Amino acid sequence: MVENLIQNISIDMLRSGDRAEFARLVDAYSAPIYRLGLRMLGTEQDAEDVLQNTFLSALTHLSSFEGRSSVLTWLYRIAVNEALMILRRGRPEVSIDDTDAKDENDIIHPTQFVDWVALPEDELLSDEGRQALDKAIQKLPENLRTVFLLRDIQELSIKDTAETLGISESNVKVRLLRARLSLREQLSYYYGERMNKEKSNG
């Protein structure tokens, strides 16, 4: 959806320093970049830092944008790096490269088999339900969360996610599966509890 906007933005005009065109680029992509920062870092202040630094960096490096990836993928890559820099300030061990892939081939085995898909949509998407989902996403380990955010929230392809993070496509797939199974597990636990409560109240 966001990707369609690229067709209206001229890379040549951006490169030639057209400020009006850059302002249009900022308006087209600032919301998804801000949301990515918010989901990765959890605070509005950090998300705003990511947002500002991403476009400042884009402005500086426009001439080196080769157009091999889409503008959005390019901006996401800058934003992910900016967000990781902020994360590492407090935790130097944070890494998303291929070297921390140990144990990643172990699949998370489901333990929750509650069938909650038939719950009404307004209950699944209630404020409380959304908070449970956000909390579950925040609880994912960093290397899984970043892949999940790019693929399932920003809706990048497997290829673009791999390119953005500089990891292999097979690694993206493994991390995505682990992230999805882990979220499913947490939501199943949450909705299972709710269904039990409703049963005992009813």
Added chain:
Amino acid sequence: MAESTHNTCEGLLGSLSDYIDGELGAELCRQIEKHISECDDCRIVVDTTRKTIDLVHASNTPQTGLPDDVRDRLFKRLNLDDYLKPSAA
């Protein structure tokens, strides 16, 4: 459970993402569908995983725009103040 075909719980789990994303070939899909018609736990895992992803998408749509004050500060930081008319969104 011994062999890792798509007709086992283990085999299904490994291909779950590809299956949900519609990236598996017809034969593998057929094997998975046969398995989940016979294995209730796996059917639940497939259904709830798919629903989890649907919920993520659904919960992501309402908060589309950027807060006005965040946009103001961004434009100022980028020296684009003169383009700071209300956004189309």
